[in-house]
Structure formats: structure tokens, C-alpha cells
Amino acid sequence: MNFLITGASGFAGTHLVQYIGRRKGTKLFGMVYESYGELDKYIPESQLVKINLLDRDKVMEVVKHTKPEMIVHLAAMAAVGESFLRPQEVLENNILISLNILEAAKTYARRARVLMIGSADEYGLVEQSQVPINENTPLRPTSPYAVSKVAVDYLGLQYHLAYKLPVIRLRPFNHIGEYQSPGFVVADFAKQIGEAEIDPKKVVKVGNLSAIRDYTDVKDMVRAYDLALAKCIPGEIYNVGSGKGIRTQDLLNLMLTKARREIRVEVDPKRYRPVDVEAVVADAGKFQKQTGWKPTIPLEVTLDRVLNYWRKKLAND
């Protein structure tokens, strides 16, 4: 079976490549933007395609030649903060690359199951009475990134309704692990703790610590993506998350207990977002019922892995 991943060198992409790459009977192709980092450890270089997904003709050509039966479309400009500064670029990029993937699938891979990745950010500023968030919770996106994901989400549905393309739609909640960029809270804390372990003068700078978020290990998340392709109903929307909320303060405390020395914490008002919502916790019951998926990796285990990833990275840099 031919399997195509866009954004293969990204955070979730790298983990998905590692998860699917070993599978017998699967020929895995990865689309990457500029460089593929260490991805060639897990996937033959000949199956890695450097491509700007805005180039419709080239996307068409690759889908025509790789003949995928499964497509996971992970590529996106995902930095929420940056999307406030460059809304046009984020909207254009995320929507048009998704359109190109869908058009290519419609033209050359009509039966390919296409996984479109939305985001918990689509729910945005949820009414706190509606937490945990199920699929009927109204969308209230607060960033241009979130709006781009709303558009991608409904574009996937439109291709399913109009052309019967088997599009699977997920809204993943926060996921954490190695390779995540320090723009995200756990990676940010881990990097800063790693730096403070090396240099005792350093402190950990933090923003709003009262927010409650739902974290899933990225390895559990990419397993969910794989299960979604196999078992979810095209056109339907599914939330994916652990269903457990943890306050950022508690998350930070947990990480600090794992630090190799005592580390000072400092509140940095610049790290506060213009709009922030108290609690974002998934009701993933629909997805769990459909696929049997359950997260298996305890938060503490993930945090240990993330801290060690950053320690190693900082030592090597």
C-alpha cells in the first residue's frame, strides 16, 4: 500500500514516519518543504520529495506518480503567534496547499483516504460551560491560524460531499514530544530547564500559568492518525485528545521536580496572549468509540522523554 505524508519532516510528521515506516507492505512517501533533517534514517531518500505545496502542478505530478491509497496532510504554517503578524500568508498557505492536495487526490487518487488535520484551536474561545469540548461545540477561532484550520476542515468536507472523496477530518488537541518547536509550552519549558541545568544563572520565563490544557503524547497522536485512516467515517469530524486537563502551573511544577538542580521561575508579561481561554479539554468519545483508540503513554513518561531530548540537543548544539 502506498502512503503519502505531507509535512513529513515536521513535529508530528517525523513521528508518523517512524511509526508507519517500519510497516510491512507499506511504501511510504514523504513530502518535505526544504530539508528533511534526519528523516532519511527512517525512509529511503528516493521516497522523500522536496516540494513547495503551493506549486499545484508539482503536487499533481507527485500524487500521479506515487499513487497513494492513504494521504496524511500534516503540512501547515502552525505558529499561532506568528499568524497574528502575517495573517494573509498563513491563510493563503494553509488553505491553498490543502486545496492542491485535495485537487490532486480528486484527479489522480480518487479512492485515497485523505486525512485532513484540523485543530482544537478551531474551538478557540469556548464557553467554559461547554468543556469538555465535543464536536458540536461552536467554533470561535481567535487567531488567523485557527481560521485557516476552519477553512481547511470545511474544504475537506466539501471535497467529500461534492466529489465523494473519502476525506477523514480530525481536530487534534495539544500533543507533545520530541521535535516540537519551543513555540509550544512543553517544548519551551523543557528547553529552558535544559538551559538552566547548564547555566545556573538562567531562569525559566513563563506566561499565563492558570490555563488548563489537554496533552497527548505525539506517539499516541500519530497512532490515532493511523487508526483514523483505517476506521473513521469520511466526512465526519472527530476530536482527538486525552480528555484530561492539567493546569500549566502543575505541568511546570512536574517538570521542575525532574530538573537536575533547583531552577528559578520568572513571570514574563510578554508571554501572555491577547486572548486566552481558561480550559481546553477534549471530549474525544466519538473518536474513541469509532476506533477503540486510547492514549497509552502517561504524561510523566512523555515529559521525561521531552526533557531528555532537549538535554541531548542542547549538549550537541
Next chain:
Amino acid sequence: MNFLITGASGFAGTHLVQYIGRRKGTKLFGMVYESYGELDKYIPESQLVKINLLDRDKVMEVVKHTKPEMIVHLAAMAAVGESFLRPQEVLENNILISLNILEAAKTYARRARVLMIGSADEYGLVEQSQVPINENTPLRPTSPYAVSKVAVDYLGLQYHLAYKLPVIRLRPFNHIGEYQSPGFVVADFAKQIGEAEIDPKKVVKVGNLSAIRDYTDVKDMVRAYDLALAKCIPGEIYNVGSGKGIRTQDLLNLMLTKARREIRVEVDPKRYRPVDVEAVVADAGKFQKQTGWKPTIPLEVTLDRVLNYWRKKLAND
């Protein structure tokens, strides 16, 4: 009060200009794409701005100088059928021009109430058990045009949530009247009836006649837009429609009884859409409660006006 309309020379735009243009104490500015047709009968030429709304800098400049307190953003590529052929153009155009208007308002008209026009098409392939359609009915867009309107709708909400811009969001159902293009069913029937009155060899070609739709006179609709600006709650979404459904077959029969001679009807399979939904009828209760709006013009009166508009137009062409 300064009042700015984009898409002022379009179908609803022309009617809105006629409705607002006469109001004392209002200085009305119209943005038009290429030409303004006969719009200068209703608005001074000096207040008509020819502009490509994709030109961000120019949009910024116009909003800066016209200092609007009310903005009605009507401009859009609105041809549903064409959007299937040119999805990228329709998505890019409709989303980016809306982004430019919102950015300009945020920068130079922070307190302007901005009316973003969504569409009943956002609901798309509704479950028939959910008709009449209220604001909680899930969105199932079936055309790229409809997806572009979903994106515009949520982009408006995002600017409200993130920047407190007073954005009013409407989802208008079908509206009919003079100046509508024959890509829409009532204008299409009226034009063909007018042609068949002139040339008895002509027949009226029709597609699916079983669909039930909710028609509002465009004059009632632009009155709704004006009321929405005055009375609706920013960030909230409101359906606008008559709440009455009529089967296309009955609509056609009604129009044929008004014809000046007997006219033959022919079914043309090419006029069928790939996806069509049985009934699209608005539950506009939320909007009516908020504004007191009620449609006042009976369907028969509108149809007479539309037929006479086309008779006159065909005689002059």
C-alpha cells in the same frame, strides 16, 4: 455618519445604495471593482471608488480617508457554479478581500461596525430533519464558494474576538430582485420568459424543479442589512430569510401565469447540479427577535418587478 459599501455596483449593492443613499446625515461611499454602471444616479461620482480589493495598501488608504462608521462588505465572487471550476481564485479572492477590509477597519476605523455577509450556502447539504435551518445547524458546504463564505464568516468572528472589532455576521438566504444575474434561478426564469415573449420559438429550459428554497425580496434584504448594523450583537451569527419555502416548480408556474403568452418548458439535464438539497428554508427567529425585521414584500410583487425588469432590459439590448 460615513458609510462604506464594498461591491456597491453588484446585485445587493445597487439596492443598498438606493436604500441608504437618500438618508439625511449619511455620507455614502461605494467601492466598485471596474465600473459603476448607473450607480452615479444614486451616489455622487466623487464618492465612488474604483478599487481592486486585493490591493491591501489601497484598501487601507480608502478606509483611512473615508473614515467610515459603518462598513457593509458585500463584494465577493458569488457564482457557485464557477467556483467548482476555479476554486483557488474564489477562495483566495473572497477570503483575502475580506481580510483586507478587516485589517483596514482594525487599523483606521476601530469603532466601525462591519457587516460581514456569509451565506445560506454555508449550511449546504443540510440534514432535512434540521429544516428550517437555525444558527446551530452544522455547516456542510458543498461548493468552494460556500467554503470561502465559511472562512469569511469565521474570519469576521476572529477579528471580533481578538481585536474587539464590532463585526456583525449574517447568513442571508436566497434573495431576488432587479440587477441579479441570470446565474440565479428567478433571474434565469425571468430572462427566459422575457425572451420567449419576444420570440415564440423559444422555450424555457429548467433543471431540478423539486428543490424548495426560501426567497426574500432584495429590498427587504438590504433593509435587514441596515437593521443588522444598528441592532445586532457583534460576534453573533444571524440567519436572514423569509422562513417560507417554495418549490421551484411552483415558482416557475407562478411566473408562467404572468407571462404574456403560452410558453413551453423543457428539462435540460445540464442544468442539474452535482449535489442538490431538497429544502433550504431559514429559521430567522433569532434575527427577527433582535431587530424586529420582517419581510414585507409579497413574492408575487417581487416576481412582477423582476419580470418587468427583464422585459425592459431585453427591449433595450
